[in-house]
Amino acid sequence: MVDKVIRINNLRKYFKVLKRREGFWGTVKDLFSSDYFYVKAVDGISMEISEGEIVGFLGPNGAGKSTTIKIMTGVLEPDSGEIYINGVIPYKDRIRNAKNIGVVFGQRTQLWWSLPLIESFKILKEIYEIDEKTFKENLELFEEIIGIETLYKKPIRQMSLGQRVLCDILASFLHNPKVVFLDEPTIGLDILIKDKVRKLIKELNKMKKTTILLATHDMNDVEALCPRIIVIDKGKIIYDRLLEDLKERFKAYRKAKIRVGDDVDELKLVNLRSLLLGNFNDVISDCEIKTSFLNISFKKQEINLLEILKFINNFVPVEDIHTEDIQTEEVIKLIYEESRK
Known part of the structure; x- marks a missing residue:
């Protein structure tokens, strides 16, 4: 039986928001106001994702995708419900959870801006306590898939956006995580770089059997990578099946x-x-x-x-x-x- 790497049951997260008034005096009154309302960002989500799956996580802006991913990564604590990422409750054991996951958020880099790429990789090696053998094996794999060795001596600040995204994705796989969360990884990239990113994700998933949750608005990414999709709207899952089933339905x-x-x-x-x-x-x-x-x-x-x-x-x-x-x-x-x- 294939392990369920991600298990979520009836997850909920609400945000308390102040009802703000207009104008200067309205702002002053807001300082002493207790007039709040609650926004249901995640409203009873349940899902299970197996080892090695690539799942598209889709929804309009404000649907609850980013909040759900932040709960999975341990950044936010849910108000209720159960969540396990590779057997770990993320918000209760953030350090252990961080060692099991990789994350790429759009155009936000996790690499050191002024350092050459290889130095950023070496720092991550120490942070994640990667042994020398695994580190070298992964670098050789990255070189084989995408020829990354040509960028080793280049500072991150001198790279193009496409090169930075490729390097960030590689960095998220460097410590052999069980799960990688990709939030809009191809946003702002041209067609040729997008193809390289998709090839990289597909190859790393195939070779390492890493579970990947891909949150995106780009349907070409979904069709190229995701056999299964989960669609969320207003904090609720409204569709969770194979992409081919969806096409058949319509x-x-x-x-x-x-x-x-x-x-x-x-x-x-x-x-x-x-x-x-x-x-x-x-x-x-x-x-x-x-x-x-x-x-x-x-x-x-x-x-x-x-x-x-x-x-x-x-x-x-x-x-x-x-x-x-x-x-x-x-x-x-x-x-x-x-x-x-």
Whole structure:
């Protein structure tokens, strides 16, 4: 039986927030105010992740992803619920937990800004008490996968953003952690560097069987790396299954990009959108307005596109149309909308 490296049961974390007033005197009154409200950042989350899995952790801004990761890393203590990371309760044994995990938060480096890369690696070797044999083996592995030896003598401050991200990911794997948390690791990177980052993550996971939780808004990262996804919204898990199951569930949908006349004003399109969603509520899941375009997601097995086009043509002229299969990003959006309904 494969070990459950991450085990979370009914985890909750609330934040106490002051109701602030406007203006100078409002700020003064706030100093003596006891008018608070509570925000449910994490609201009863439960999940289990096995050894060697790469799991996409998805959700809109403010959904609770970063708070959950901070609880997993021991930075925050939950208000209630159970959490074990490789058998350790993170907030009760932060030092032991830190030795078992690696973390990369976006563009925040854990390396020493003015030191050459190899010196940062040597400092991490001492911090994590890595033996000489393991240290050398890991450096040889990094050299084999991505040719990192060319950057050993280069100070971190002289590296490009892409080089720093690659080095930070390698640093998070240096001490052979059981779990690595990656929070938006490819944000701001160009396509070529993103491909290198994905290759690096995939190879390290394969060779070391490291469990990886990837929090990202980039659906290309998810499709390239994550067989399983967990979708969170408003502090609750709304989807936890294989990515292929998600695609299968929504394969009946298709997307139509409909171009209307350039002289059609936006207010008319807004009214048309309301009419479409009202008349085809059961078969149209989304209708987005962009200049001179209507982007419609619809169930292709339950309605003929021609019927939708005839309806639109009663109000505005249709000049062009393009159809395509719905993309993963739109599928995730549908999951959010279904949950909120």
